[in-house]
Amino acid sequence: MSVTAAKGFTAAGIAAGIKQSGNPDLALVVNNGPRRAAAGVFTSNRVKAAPVLWSEQVLKGGQVSAVVLNSGGANACTGPKGFQDTHATAEKAADVLGLGAGEVAVCSTGLIGELLPMDKLLPGIETAAAALSEHGGEKAAIAIKTTDTVHKTSVVTCGSPGTESGGGWTLGGMAKGAGMLAPGLATMLVVLTTDADVDSGTLDAALRSATRVTFDRVDSDGCMSTNDTVLLLSSGAAGITPGHEEFTEAVRTVCADLARQLIGDAEGASKDIKVEVINAATEVDAVEVGRCIARNNLLKCAIHGEDPNWGRVLSAIGTTQAAFEPDQLDVAINGVWVCKNGGVGDDRALVDMRYREVHIVADLAAGSATATIWTNDLTADYVHENSAYSS
Amino acid sequence: MSVTAAKGFTAAGIAAGIKQSGNPDLALVVNNGPRRAAAGVFTSNRVKAAPVLWSEQVLKGGQVSAVVLNSGGANACTGPKGFQDTHATAEKAADVLGLGAGEVAVCSTGLIGELLPMDKLLPGIETAAAALSEHGGEKAAIAIKTTDTVHKTSVVTCGSPGTESGGGWTLGGMAKGAGMLAPGLATMLVVLTTDADVDSGTLDAALRSATRVTFDRVDSDGCMSTNDTVLLLSSGAAGITPGHEEFTEAVRTVCADLARQLIGDAEGASKDIKVEVINAATEVDAVEVGRCIARNNLLKCAIHGEDPNWGRVLSAIGTTQAAFEPDQLDVAINGVWVCKNGGVGDDRALVDMRYREVHIVADLAAGSATATIWTNDLTADYVHENSAYSS
Numbered sequence: 001m002s003v004t005a006a007k008g009f010t011a012a013g014i015a016a017g018i019k020q021s022g023n024p025d026l027a028l029v030v031n032n033g034p035r036r037a038a039a040g041v042f043t044s045n046r047v048k049a050a051p052v053l054w055s056e057q058v059l060k061g062g063q064v065s066a067v068v069l070n071s072g073g074a075n076a077c078t079g080p081k082g083f084q085d086t087h088a089t090a091e092k093a094a095d096v097l098g099l100g101a102g103e104v105a106v107c108s109t110g111l112i113g114e115l116l117p118m119d120k121l122l123p124g125i126e127t128a129a130a131a132l133s134e135h136g137g138e139k140a141a142i143a144i145k146t147t148d149t150v151h152k153t154s155v156v157t158c159g160s161p162g163t164e165s166g167g168g169w170t171l172g173g174m175a176k177g178a179g180m181l182a183p184g185l186a187t188m189l190v191v192l193t194t195d196a197d198v199d200s201g202t203l204d205a206a207l208r209s210a211t212r213v214t215f216d217r218v219d220s221d222g223c224m225s226t227n228d229t230v231l232l233l234s235s236g237a238a239g240i241t242p243g244h245e246e247f248t249e250a251v252r253t254v255c256a257d258l259a260r261q262l263i264g265d266a267e268g269a270s271k272d273i274k275v276e277v278i279n280a281a282t283e284v285d286a287v288e289v290g291r292c293i294a295r296n297n298l299l300k301c302a303i304h305g306e307d308p309n310w311g312r313v314l315s316a317i318g319t320t321q322a323a324f325e326p327d328q329l330d331v332a333i334n335g336v337w338v339c340k341n342g343g344v345g346d347d348r349a350l351v352d353m354r355y356r357e358v359h360i361v362a363d364l365a366a367g368s369a370t371a372t373i374w375t376n377d378l379t380a381d382y383v384h385e386n387s388a389y390s391s
Numbered sequence: 392m393s394v395t396a397a398k399g400f401t402a403a404g405i406a407a408g409i410k411q412s413g414n415p416d417l418a419l420v421v422n423n424g425p426r427r428a429a430a431g432v433f434t435s436n437r438v439k440a441a442p443v444l445w446s447e448q449v450l451k452g453g454q455v456s457a458v459v460l461n462s463g464g465a466n467a468c469t470g471p472k473g474f475q476d477t478h479a480t481a482e483k484a485a486d487v488l489g490l491g492a493g494e495v496a497v498c499s500t501g502l503i504g505e506l507l508p509m510d511k512l513l514p515g516i517e518t519a520a521a522a523l524s525e526h527g528g529e530k531a532a533i534a535i536k537t538t539d540t541v542h543k544t545s546v547v548t549c550g551s552p553g554t555e556s557g558g559g560w561t562l563g564g565m566a567k568g569a570g571m572l573a574p575g576l577a578t579m580l581v582v583l584t585t586d587a588d589v590d591s592g593t594l595d596a597a598l599r600s601a602t603r604v605t606f607d608r609v610d611s612d613g614c615m616s617t618n619d620t621v622l623l624l625s626s627g628a629a630g631i632t633p634g635h636e637e638f639t640e641a642v643r644t645v646c647a648d649l650a651r652q653l654i655g656d657a658e659g660a661s662k663d664i665k666v667e668v669i670n671a672a673t674e675v676d677a678v679e680v681g682r683c684i685a686r687n688n689l690l691k692c693a694i695h696g697e698d699p700n701w702g703r704v705l706s707a708i709g710t711t712q713a714a715f716e717p718d719q720l721d722v723a724i725n726g727v728w729v730c731k732n733g734g735v736g737d738d739r740a741l742v743d744m745r746y747r748e749v750h751i752v753a754d755l756a757a758g759s760a761t762a763t764i765w766t767n768d769l770t771a772d773y774v775h776e777n778s779a780y781s782s
Binding site: 045046047048074076077078079081082111112113114115221222223224225226295296297298301302304305307309310311312314315316317318319320324326327329339341342343344378379380382383384385386387388 | 436437438439465467468469470472473502503504505506612613614615616617686687688689692693695696698700701702703705706707708709710711715717718720730732733734735769770771773774775776777778779
């Protein structure tokens with residue numbers, strides 16, 4: 001499954017010794033064609049890791065034959081040496097696989113500001129190449145974990161597989177990310193693969209359309225990564241070219257599933273919070289309000305304490321530039337309209353917050369646009385995970 | 392001391408029964424003149440509490456004879472009834488003190504979204520008026536505490552007190568605020584008083600100049616209050632009109648002292664963090680970068696863990712619109728330049744983080760502007776304080 005669910009792809013995940021723990025830390029994904037089209041979206045952080053700078057250039061060609069991913073080090077803020085290391089990584093993979101380095105994308109994740117142990121990483125690429133398999137998707141997904149407690153994969157199968165006339169196609173993928181999750185673009189490492197026969201322009205349009213309403217609307221802790229990368233690779237091995245809408249919908253489905261898994265595994269979280277903004281004047285307004293609510297530390301603490309503290313929702317909305325009148329704001333928490341017309345609404349004691357998922361609706365009464373942002377609560381475990389050691 | 396350090400002022404702080412704990416919760420500050428000039432700055436949150444809406448109107452007249460402050464309830468998001476309650480509070484104080492309600496400012500702090508117990512508050516005003524004293528400043532400062540662990544006061548004396556020719560004047564004040572501290576304008580309740588003879592226009596200019604570089608640069612938890620109010624009252628009782636610069640400097644000194652005390656008492660904090668941005672293209676850039684660093688939860692956790700994780704500083708800077716080149720960024724933590732030219736600098740093991748104050752310098756290498764933002768670390772205690780009960 002994972003990145004090898006679609007035909008035409010092999011993958012591997014191994015322990016190269018980059019992580020001191022000895023856990024898997026190097027993944028390789030190879031597109032065996034016949035097509036090798038690709039698209040990518042990257043962090044909008046202006047401080048970009050070396051692999052992001054490299055892969056952005058690779059993607060300009062619209063073709064990717066292999067992706068090397070490592071955990072155990074972000075290779076961010078590592079200067080010219082860090083960029084040389086990324087380049088050497090791509091060169092090594094190209095050598096071993098018989099490709100040009102310009103077709104090899106590189107992704108890294110881990111601590112910022114430290115050089116990668118190239119004496120471990122380069123031999124690891126040989127080991128990974130030898131382990132490439134059509135069943136290697138799970139191992140690849142495991143090898144890119146950092147503080148993730150579980151690996152994340154998703155697959156959809158479309159068309160009519162097995163029928164003589166139709167024939168199906170598949171889109172699958174893997175993701176990692178548990179902290180430093182906030183929109184910028186991707187906020188995580190994600191590799192998606194499909195055996196549908198799709199050109200790079202269509203891949204790019206579908207990927208941007210999907211990430212805009214999925215990964216871009218995940219905001220775990222308001223912190224934007226230097227390494228976010230989402231890649232979408234087409235092998236064309238199914239020999240089918242789906243309609244644009246059908247394909248985009250499949251990409252969106254897999255992205256939404258992976259995004260939801262990322263929030264479900266966010267560092268220290270005990271609640272998954274769905275912030276739905278409705279009746280906004282514009283989608284931009286809805287997203288701004290949703291993000292402001294999702295980033296409010298006081299609210300995130302309150303949700304952790306199962307306290308339907310709608311005043312903190314209103315104080316967050318009040319910091320935005322969105323169109324609304326304070327005395328027309330309504331807020332529901334888990335279906336109870338605890339705030340009506342900017343004031344006290346139904347009895348907050350009616351709000352049941354025992355379950356992991358919490359649903360906040362903010363009605364701006366200013367139009368008909370809507371947006372949903374996913375976030376999580378702020379917990380002592382989050383503080384512990386991000387203060388007890390460098391990550 | 393506090394608001395009664397300056398001549399011409401009396402104050403009181405009493406327990407009116409607004410707080411269920413029975414702790415002091417009502418303060419009264421009265422300007423006995425001869426001048427009754429005033430200026431105020433208020434939260435820029437668009438969701439404003441009833442007392443903010445009321446006091447903004449009062450301040451338009453440039454004259455305030457009394458201030459009623461209560462803790463135990465913010466009277467925010469309380470609709471028309473909440474505004475009527477604020478109005479009734481001002482009317483009651485005006486009746487008792489023989490003033491017009493239009494000269495009475497009102498400040499409230501506490502939980503958002505609940506009506507104040509007016510049956511406790513109104514009789515409390517009578518009790519407070521009966522307790523007014525030239526020595527009541529400390530009690531007033533104590534009565535406005537919410538989650539503050541200590542009350543906060545500050546005083547400066549200027550000119551040449553006691554000399555026949557010169558004669559001195561005094562500026563003092565009190566502040567409350569421990570959570571929901573972020574710039575908007577004030578982010579707290581503050582009342583400053585002076586016996587210098589200063590008109591309301593000069594008070595306003597001095598207050599805006601001072602808050603811009605003090606309270607506006609405190610960012611404890613990124614959450615902006617609905618109730619922030621800073622008032623500056625002049626009694627003129629010293630009969631001295633200081634120069635504009637001298638007066639502004641005194642206001643700035645007291646505001647800076649109180650702002651520093653607010654950060655020092657921030658909810659759950661174990662570290663006070665001074666974020667200094669230097670060599671920015673503009674002051675706006677410097678403030679934007681400083682705030683982004685100050686609001687980065689991952690960095691705040693790292694500082695809590697005494698981890699000089701400069702990568703989190705760079706990832707925060709990268710989210711801003713400020714002018715800089717990523718490969719020219721330098722970062723020092725407690726005097727050690729751990730990041731140089733956007734990459735690894737001096738050995739992070741040299742950074743001594745044992746002490747409460749942590750000093751981060753971000754050099755943007757883009758100009759000569761500078762700004763300092765004060766914040767604190769993010770701790771499990773902060774989470775506990777803001778999740779264990781409503782506040």
